[in-house]
Amino acid sequence: MSEPLRLGIAGLGTVGAGVVKIVRQKANLLATRTGRSIQIVAVSARNRDKDRGVRLTDFAWEDDPVALARREDVDVFVELMGGSDGPAKAATQAALDAGKDVVTANKAMLAHHGQMLAQLADEKGAVLRFEAAVAGGIPVIKALTEGLAGNEISRVMGVMNGTCNYILTRMESAGLTYGQAFAEADDLGYLEADPELDVGGIDAGHKLALLASIAFGTVVDFAGVRLEGIGKVSIDDIRQAADMGYKIKLLGVARMTGRGLEQRMAPCLVPQTSPLGQLDGGTNMVVIEGDSVGQIVMRGAGAGEGPTASAVLGDVMDIARGLRISTFGKPAVALNKAQTATVATPAPYYLRMRLLDKPGALAKVATALGDAGISINRMRQYDHTDDTAPVLIVTHKTTRDALDQAIGAMSTTGVLGSDPVALRIEEV
Amino acid sequence: MSEPLRLGIAGLGTVGAGVVKIVRQKANLLATRTGRSIQIVAVSARNRDKDRGVRLTDFAWEDDPVALARREDVDVFVELMGGSDGPAKAATQAALDAGKDVVTANKAMLAHHGQMLAQLADEKGAVLRFEAAVAGGIPVIKALTEGLAGNEISRVMGVMNGTCNYILTRMESAGLTYGQAFAEADDLGYLEADPELDVGGIDAGHKLALLASIAFGTVVDFAGVRLEGIGKVSIDDIRQAADMGYKIKLLGVARMTGRGLEQRMAPCLVPQTSPLGQLDGGTNMVVIEGDSVGQIVMRGAGAGEGPTASAVLGDVMDIARGLRISTFGKPAVALNKAQTATVATPAPYYLRMRLLDKPGALAKVATALGDAGISINRMRQYDHTDDTAPVLIVTHKTTRDALDQAIGAMSTTGVLGSDPVALRIEEV
The missing domain is CATH 3.40.50.720 (NAD(P)-binding Rossmann-like Domain)
Incomplete structure (x- = not known):
């Protein structure tokens, strides 16, 4: 020995x-x-x-x-x-x-x-x-740096903040408001001293930036992560997304595009039947997509004494066994400084709004979308008792820019009863 | 360089x-x-x-x-x-x-x-x-040998034969018989030259024996794997298991018990809502449970050019980087020769049978179970047009021995219209 x-x-x-x-x-x-x-x-x-x-x-x-x-x-x-x-x-x-x-x-x-x-x-x-x-006990850094090292990675995604996933799960399963679920997580001691680290997506954003560096061989660029927390997710969104077959997750997505490195940490819709959609409670999940391997999904506890200590021990034992690998999978001087992609890859979007109950209202919204070049995949108007009607739209793939343009146009029509909520649907 | x-x-x-x-x-x-x-x-x-x-x-x-x-x-x-x-x-x-x-x-x-x-x-x-x-592109050997090396492993499980999972999925989704789904898999070129390697559980059993060796520090013991193929799984079982909230998977399970090393590769019921239950088609999944890390689930393509080549490259690159680890995670001479557990860990079981439609039939079956010390969790008798009634029983935890004793007693009562089918429900 x-x-x-x-x-x-x-x-x-x-x-x-x-x-x-x-x-x-x-x-x-x-x-x-x-x-x-x-x-x-x-x-x-x-x-x-x-x-x-x-x-x-x-x-x-x-x-x-x-x-x-x-x-x-x-x-x-x-x-x-x-x-x-x-x-x-x-x-x-x-x-x-x-x-x-x-x-x-x-x-x-x-x-x-x-x-x-x-x-x-x-x-x-x-x-x-x-x-x-990153992701507590899940050996994802090892998988990405070593096991999948023969792959060009196209996308890495993850639900990597258990507290946020707990809050969203409780909103859905127990019908709590965001405030109630937040208070419950706080009582249980799940929140960081500065809760914004959790619910603002900062903690998960840190993790995403580290994964992206290994995946794409780039200098860690946390400033390049477009951050959006879960504070604006409402119980209505959760219910109506479910009605369309989706769940809302605080999802981190990093991909290399022709326009640079795209890193987003934001509430997204994912299909209920996907592994990400089925992830409830405080568990973490990381999805890695490589050109040879296809899609690899890893799931496990993202925090806590045992899982985190397990990961620390894995690293210590690697060192004891003589494994010598550069921090982000290749020499630090060989990491590229990636350009930040300012425009997100096109995706379908979920749009929720309240329309004033008057003739032609829906047509005006549809026209605003059409004028921005956005086609509609599904639309639902719900029954209502007050003077505004809840309307849900799932678009076909579009850019966030086109969507913002359409929302701007809608707001000038005088038919909106509230500001539209727009959430990206990540294809997984 | x-x-x-x-x-x-x-x-x-x-x-x-x-x-x-x-x-x-x-x-x-x-x-x-x-x-x-x-x-x-x-x-x-x-x-x-x-x-x-x-x-x-x-x-x-x-x-x-x-x-x-x-x-x-x-x-x-x-x-x-x-x-x-x-x-x-x-x-x-x-x-x-x-x-x-x-x-x-x-x-x-x-x-x-x-x-x-x-x-x-x-x-x-x-x-x-x-x-x-093992499990194609999923870096599970690495996770078990390295990333989770600080853990005492309590159980390792997996769906590791994509062809079997494809056949079972097609039986369920398209209502095919086993023979039809088998023929379809054959037409698609999914089957080994000797199909018994797939549907007999041999190929998956090989993989399980390798995982068990690393997990428990024991000499690879393929002869100690209790093998049961999917050939006897009927469409009725798949439908009625679904009715009770389960899916049938060819599941490999290895655990170290007080009675020795238990290795089983057999059709099992798992909850529909569990990650294993949600695994459809040719995808593989491995579940590792460690004392510190809890449960880690890994999912990905289990075969094919790209995924398998990705795994080969991962190993080659480890060698290029200077990683030197003994084959099964510790020196071969330090691997123990495990005793084979001849009795499986107690579990709930699923029992399906047809009962002759006469008074007291159900009571006789229930008595046979009670006499063997088995209590019933759920029982369902289905509507029927012929002279035998389909009956489904989910037991509480029991041993396979007690169950065999009960089935033996049932067969002497003269109320059975068919040999009962018994499948283990693996708690996941």
């Missing part, structure tokens, strides 16, 4: 404590599978005295994660503090700078500084791995 | 030709991602003159795959001939014996000789990889 692999762990929250437990309880399993003993030598966290349900007395303690990252006796720095900048970034840089390998679960740090860190890792001959940063 | 990685490919059927195409067409992509140029230096196949739609004149030709495997200029022997013994085995042994790495798609060879070959690879410091042997 080779030399032990010595870990320094910074951050002892749920995930950090989970990693400590696994390394201790499964020492034999990990050693047999990797051929090396995996040991924790030092840890760091904000509060030394907090009871975390794990014994830490065997490990050296460092108040400063940067000092931990630089310790002579640490081979792999495991960064589980979180935060895009501050101590997490400083310590990660210090570790890489010292030529140490790094395993992190920190999507925000990588979404903002991934290119700089990947380049530093390459220069120092270190590896920087982040399976736990 | 390091030295080129030189491949020798034996077997130029659909998959072999697909690999040649990818290596040629994506030379730059593969080189950037692995840091090495990947080159084919020599090939071998039965018929040199056959037109395979790919140019082979750049490569040396070997009539004998063993000679190909031993060539000085070959670093990786890619075995795509198939067959559990014969040339495939001889050439694989020759390559490993010469210290060369091997990539294979040959499930039958590994199911029968995996332990011997893995041991040989370890002794010679060679690696033997087989992603393409």
Whole structure:
């Protein structure tokens, strides 16, 4: 058996404590599978005295994660503090700078500084791995970087924020309003300290930017992700989308187009019968499409102590086994700076509006669509008791620009009882 | 950039030709991602003159795959001939014996000789990889061996024969009999030369035995797989299972129990709403359950040129990147010889029978179940025009032994109009 692999762990929250437990309880399993003993030598966290349900007395303690990252006796720095900048970034840089390998679960740090860190890792001959940063326990980074490495990837998609999927599922299954479902998720402790990270799509957007970098060999470009949260999704949309055979998901989509890299994180309609449409509750799903492999779907828990610790351990064990791969699947200097596609790929859209109950109203809406070159796939007007009629339209494929033009034209007709809601239907 | 990685490919059927195409067409992509140029230096196949739609004149030709495997200029022997013994085995042994790495798609060879070959690879410091042997393009071997390596696996399941899933799906969706759906699959060229490999569950059983070896750290034990094909599944079963909320799938299940390793490949009922239940047509799905990660589901194409070639390339690129892992995730000598669990884990069962239409018939059946300690979850008797009534029973969890005892008792009561059909309901 080779030399032990010595870990320094910074951050002892749920995930950090989970990693400590696994390394201790499964020492034999990990050693047999990797051929090396995996040991924790030092840890760091904000509060030394907090009871975390794990014994830490065997490990050296460092108040400063940067000092931990630089310790002579640490081979792999495991960064589980979180935060895009501050101590997490400083310590990660210090570790890489010292030529140490790094395993992190920190999507925000990588979404903002991934290119700089990947380049530093390459220069120092270190590896920087982040399976736990995307879709929790699902080994999707590995699948994309290694298992599917022989493919040109055409599209990568995912439902990667369990909290948002929980809220949307509860709105549908229990008939809750967005506010009620949000409050319920909050009570259950599902929301980040800043809930906008969840419901605004930021957290999921970070993950999408990381997947896109590997998929298309491009510099991580979180600023290029077009973000739209779930706050405007109404119970009416959920019900009426269901009536048309769709579910609403906060879906991330990245694809390389002739106009540049398209990255979107927004509520979308997907067919109820598709794997994405059938994903309820807090589960995550990632869909990868490659030219040789076709469509691969991966599903599993996107968060929580066990799943996230499982992903961290997978990375640590890869390092113990001697796997050396550049952070985003090829050398950081070889990653291209992609142009951002400002126009989304054409798609069918779902349009919901209320029309004033007067003759010719529907014709005016239909005319506005026709004038913008948009043809209608399906239209439904619902029974109503007040003076506006709910109308649903599913268009054929069109551009968002044409749609905005049509909506603008509709609003001048005087027949709208409310601003139309437009949601993209992603073909999956 | 390091030295080129030189491949020798034996077997130029659909998959072999697909690999040649990818290596040629994506030379730059593969080189950037692995840091090495990947080159084919020599090939071998039965018929040199056959037109395979790919140019082979750049490569040396070997009539004998063993000679190909031993060539000085070959670093990786890619075995795509198939067959559990014969040339495939001889050439694989020759390559490993010469210290060369091997990539294979040959499930039958590994199911029968995996332990011997893995041991040989370890002794010679060679690696033997087989992603393409299980579930086509789905990178499930990688997920199990690497990404989820920090987990104790409790169960691994899969629908891994697309042809069987196609036949069962067609029986359900088009109301075909088994014979009709079989003939249709045959016409479409979906069946192996020996169809029993597909419909008898043998091919899928090979795959299950390989997954079980990695999952539980045990010597591959194909003989320990309890095999049951789909030939006895009737359209009545499919319809009546659907009526109870289930679908019938040829499902492989492996789990480690207190009584030893349980490996089953048999038609099972799974809930319609589960990912396995929603898997239609020729697609494959593998479900992995680990103590930390929970349940991971992977779905994709299980066969075909592109998906299989994608898996072969993934393995080749791993080797190019320097990944060295023992065949089944730990050294072959450390794999345990598992005892075979002769008794399956208790489960609910689905029972279908026809009862003679006379007073007390149902009571006799219910008594036989009760006497065997089996309680009934749901029972349905259907309307009927002939003199026997179709009856469906879903039991609570019970053992197969108790069920067989009950069925034996029923058959002595004189109320059965047909032999009862019993299918396990796998909880997923």
